[in-house]
Amino acid sequence: MYEKDLMLPESERVIRMQEVVSGVFVLILAGHETSSSTSTNVLHELAYNQEVQDKARREVQKIYKEGGGKVTYEDLAKMTYLEQVISGRE
Numbered sequence: 248m249y250e251k252d253l254m255l256p257e258s259e260r261v262i263r264m265q266e267v268v269s270g271v272f273v274l275i276l277a278g279h280e281t282s283s284s285t286s287t288n289v290l291h292e293l294a295y296n297q298e299v300q301d302k303a304r305r306e307v308q309k310i311y312k313e314g315g316g317k318v319t320y321e322d323l324a325k326m327t328y329l330e331q332v333i334s335g336r337e
Contacts, residue, residue, distance in 0.1 A: 289333055303329050 293300040306328045307318075314322055 285333065288335075292332065299332060303332055 293303065306326055310322045310325055311318055
């Protein structure tokens with residue numbers, strides 16, 4: 248918003264399309280960068296630490312087998328070791 252818009256009563260203030268577009272762009276870019284950085288770091292750690300990779304793989308395979316070849320959203324919560332690896336606590 249421009250400074251002159253702030254002087255208007257709140258009911259008359261408008262957000263311009265350019266402001267909306269720039270806000271959405273920042274959100275998309277920030278979300279993408281965070282996800283790609285996390286994925287890169289996790290894959291790097293798994294590639295260089297065979298023990299961590301094996302333990303995470305066993306956990307995923309166990310959940311996959313228990314679910315009859317399917318992994319649900321609820322199953323993801325059961326993958327505590329994988330969560331530790333992703334969050335950097337392992």
